[in-house]
Amino acid sequence: MSKGRTPQNKVALIAGPTASGKSDLAVRLALALADVGREAVIINADSAQVYADLAVLSARPTEEEMRGMPHRLFGAWDGSTACSAADWATAAKAEIAAAHETGAVPILVGGTGLYIRTLLDGIAPVPAIDEGVRAEVRALPLDQAYAALQAEDPDRAALLSPADSQRITRALEVVRSTGKPLGHWHQQLEGGIGHAVTLAPLVLLPEREALYARCDARFAAMLDQGAVDEVAALLARNLDPALPVMRAIGVAEIAAMLRQELSREECIASGSQATRNYAKRQYTWLRHQPPADWLRIAPENVSINTHFEIFF
Known part of the structure; x- marks a missing residue:
């Protein structure tokens, strides 16, 4: 195979709990591929980052953090419309096919197990x-x-x-x-692409205490970076409280603060705890549920050229 070309069925997958650094790694991989003349497209697999309304509260990558690399399915859904796993998988399949059509490497990044499983295994x-x-x-x-x-x-x-x-x-x-x-x-799953692609999966599992500390620091910082305004805007829309965007981590806690039911300190404590709980669930799922041959590794031990060598 000539340098600069990749087989049309290869897909990178970087999965990890919230605050694990997976988005940064995806960008680093895309930049490394660009250095050897290969294009890459980063495709979101996080169920909160799909919503346009949750840029800050979902820690969606900023333009600066994207570093000029193409990003897809980030903020692609309005909060008034629920994005189911099936909806996301349909969109992700289209983005993967479009990337392959142009010779680009699709890089899936996220921590939503149901999304990833639906894309690869199909839906009941x-x-x-x-x-x-x-x-x-x-x-x-x-x-x-x-x-x-x-x-x-x-x-x-x-x-x-x-x-x-x-x-x-x-x-x-x-x-x-x-x-x-x-x-x-x-038992009758249908529509999955796992059998049709060559997957290069990497699961990031940071040291737990360090992960939880990052969860705490991130939620507190979000309040100063626009999360309060995001929640205020959501509440002003009078959306159905059962919608996923209204049940995203941090929305209830910040809403309670806006109603003066919680102090800022109580909001931070409650929101940080909810974030840690979510990270713990993701960590447990990623440790036990994906196939045993998916590499689990601490973020600081990742070598892009080694762990994603099939693209180089």
């Missing part, structure tokens, strides 16, 4: 949920919904925490609306 073809069933399930108190799931889909219930309201609700409405448990549909 669950039929549309009956609206009556959905309303009935969502009206249940969480403890009752979990007890119902234990009775109606015990296999799924055993996999979930009793506090995981979103997944409990989803599993219960699926089994009640379709008559089949969620596991049945997951």
Whole structure:
């Protein structure tokens, strides 16, 4: 193969928890490829950074941080429209195909496991949920919904925490609306591209205490960098509180501060804790759920030329 060309099916993936430095690494990889005459396109795989409304609160890369490298699917959705994993995967597939068409290297970067899994493995073809069933399930108190799931889909219930309201609700409405448990549909995944691409995955797993310290420092800094104005603008739109953009980490805490229910110090403490909790969940997922042959490594130990040598 001549220098400067890459096989048309190769895709880089840099995954990591929030505040792990994955976006910076993606840019460094793109710049390294540019140095050897190869183009790259960085494609967002973070479920908060897809929303235009959350530039600061999602730590979306700034123009300066992008360093002139093409970035796609960052701020691509208005907060009034939910971006599901299927929606994102469809858009990501199009961006990957467009990059390959021009000979560029697609670099996926993010920490949203459901997005990554949907893109690679496909999505379960669950039929549309009956609206009556959905309303009935969502009206249940969480403890009752979990007890119902234990009775109606015990296999799924055993996999979930009793506090995981979103997944409990989803599993219960699926089994009640379709008559089949969620596991049945997951065995029929379709639309994934994992079999059709050569993936170069790298999972960043920083030292935990250092990661949590960065989470704390970042949330406090966000308040001075425009996050308060972002949340105020969201609240002024009177969006459905169930929308993902309204449930993003930090929105509830800053909204409470704006309503004078929390002091600034309490907002920072609560928002930092929520960020650490999220980073912990991402860390656990990335450590255990992706295939065992995906390299897990501390950010400071990454060698771009070595770990992404298939592109050079």
